[in-house]
Amino acid sequence: MSVIDLNQPATPEIITPLPGPKTKALIERDKRVISPSYTRGYPFSIDRGRGAVVYDLDGNRFLDFCAGIAVCSTGHCHPEVVQAIKDQADRFLHMSGTDFYYESMADLAQKLSDTAPGNTPRKVFFTNSGTESNEGALKLARYYTGRDKIVSFYRSFHGRTFGSMSVSASKVVHKKRFSPLLPGVFHTYYPYFYRDPIGRTPEECADNCIRFIKEFIFKMATPPEEVAAFLVEPVQGEGGYVVPPPNFLPALQELAHQYGILVIADEVQSGVGRTGKMWASQHFEGFDPDIITSAKGLASGMPLGAIIAKEHIMTWEPGTHATTFGGNPVACAASLKTLDLLERGLLENSQTQGAYLMQGLKALQQDFEVIGDVRGFGLMIGMELVTSRETREKAGKLRDDIVDACFYEGLLILGCGENTIRFCPPLVITQPQIETALRILRSVMERLTSV
Numbered sequence: 001m002s003v004i005d006l007n008q009p010a011t012p013e014i015i016t017p018l019p020g021p022k023t024k025a026l027i028e029r030d031k032r033v034i035s036p037s038y039t040r041g042y043p044f045s046i047d048r049g050r051g052a053v054v055y056d057l058d059g060n061r062f063l064d065f066c067a068g069i070a071v072c073s074t075g076h077c078h079p080e081v082v083q084a085i086k087d088q089a090d091r092f093l094h095m096s097g098t099d100f101y102y103e104s105m106a107d108l109a110q111k112l113s114d115t116a117p118g119n120t121p122r123k124v125f126f127t128n129s130g131t132e133s134n135e136g137a138l139k140l141a142r143y144y145t146g147r148d149k150i151v152s153f154y155r156s157f158h159g160r161t162f163g164s165m166s167v168s169a170s171k172v173v174h175k176k177r178f179s180p181l182l183p184g185v186f187h188t189y190y191p192y193f194y195r196d197p198i199g200r201t202p203e204e205c206a207d208n209c210i211r212f213i214k215e216f217i218f219k220m221a222t223p224p225e226e227v228a229a230f231l232v233e234p235v236q237g238e239g240g241y242v243v244p245p246p247n248f249l250p251a252l253q254e255l256a257h258q259y260g261i262l263v264i265a266d267e268v269q270s271g272v273g274r275t276g277k278m279w280a281s282q283h284f285e286g287f288d289p290d291i292i293t294s295a296k297g298l299a300s301g302m303p304l305g306a307i308i309a310k311e312h313i314m315t316w317e318p319g320t321h322a323t324t325f326g327g328n329p330v331a332c333a334a335s336l337k338t339l340d341l342l343e344r345g346l347l348e349n350s351q352t353q354g355a356y357l358m359q360g361l362k363a364l365q366q367d368f369e370v371i372g373d374v375r376g377f378g379l380m381i382g383m384e385l386v387t388s389r390e391t392r393e394k395a396g397k398l399r400d401d402i403v404d405a406c407f408y409e410g411l412l413i414l415g416c417g418e419n420t421i422r423f424c425p426p427l428v429i430t431q432p433q434i435e436t437a438l439r440i441l442r443s444v445m446e447r448l449t450s451v
């Protein structure tokens with residue numbers, strides 16, 4: 001059996017009104033006991049899944065084009081990942097890598113070091129989530145440089161614990177009433193050229209962002225000698241699946257090197273094959289971040305994150321940073337299998353099917369004036385909804401309506417940014433499944449925009 005051939009149906013099958021009775025009952029129960037801070041949109045409840053196909057509690061079948069927010073990289077319950085988890089669970093569930101040794105931790109760290117951009121050997125600290133990875137990376141940057149300031153970007157999202165929340169700047173609701181935040185954080189512009197008010201080229205927009213750091217932040221806000229790190233998403237996720245121009249990240253790195261500043265690439269969403277390369281950073285020639293943070297797809301759905309730092313940077317002494325659960329052996333086993341599957345075909349599938357999906361969305365764009373920019377790499381693709389391509393005004397409500405309507409047709413997608421639909425299906429997605437998704441999208445858009 002090929003690593004992709006999971007015998008997955010190519011179409012959804014909706015057999016009850018949505019939500020069905022069991023889902024309805026669950027939502028009622030859930031409302032009574034679950035924190036209202038979660039951001040549930042349409043009423044989907046999962047019973048089980050395989051590949052890019054999921055079933056709800058009422059037996060309805062859906063195509064999953066969000067993969068548990070870009071987490072189920074190898075698809076739902078890939079049989080080889082499930083087997084690796086079972087095998088490890090039979091041996092031991094936990095021992096704490098903080099105090100003891102086990103093989104899978106070292107094996108996985110070695111693999112991550114080997115796959116990282118550049119040829120510098122790396123060391124790894126394992127966490128349980130994206131926010132923990134970023135939190136730890138910020139600590140490491142301070143420790144290594146002896147500096148305290150951080151520069152990060154508008155529209156970026158790095159997580160919800162205090163450090164990560166402080167460096168994020170995608171939606172104010174994430175910060176509302178949680179201050180005081182981490183001091184010494186400066187936000188600046190990410191080259192979001194589609195919406196550039198004076199129509200500069202992408203490269204000019206990138207140059208301008210770098211100029212802003214030099215001429216404003218470094219002259220008016222903080223001396224560069226006090227900056228520990230630039231924290232940047234190589235492709236912005238939550239902020240709208242924004243791809244920077246090719247010159248941006250190398251220029252940012254050059255500026256960093258000039259002042260002894262570290263570059264931290266937050267690859268929590270964009271990493272682990274999502275963009276058709278192991279790391280999105282590898283799409284930008286010469287870009288070799290000092291620290292990479294990972295989580296989400298790293299272990300196919302098991303909670304695991306990683307801080308992957310150049311060897312000479314990860315030199316903090318024993319006791320400075322540690323964790324009880326980070327690098328849990330079951331999660332490490334799932335992750336080793338995930339990386340194995342990437343090598344054996346999923347990385348290639350991410351490129352091939354990503355190109356196919358991109359082509360399909362571009363064709364859709366030709367027919368719908370309300371589709372603005374379509375951008376991305378591999379299976380990380382964003383599609384903006386606008387009132388018209390001429391004005392490029394954001395059409396957030398239309399985006400929400402499309403996302404909702406697709407659910408009722410059996411297609412699970414999610415939004416990001418103010419007016420973008422994100423497509424981040426599992427890396428096992430098949431061409432027939434993409435064809436179905438495009439067909440559903442087209443019919444929903446025809447209905448909602450009455451073309």
Ligand SMILES: Cc1ncc(COP(=O)(O)O)c(C=O)c1O
Binds near residue numbers: 129238269
């Ligand atoms: C780029 C990026 N960084 C960090 C995070 C936070 O990850 P977690 O929710 O696992 O803490 C996310 C989550 O969406 C993300 O997309």
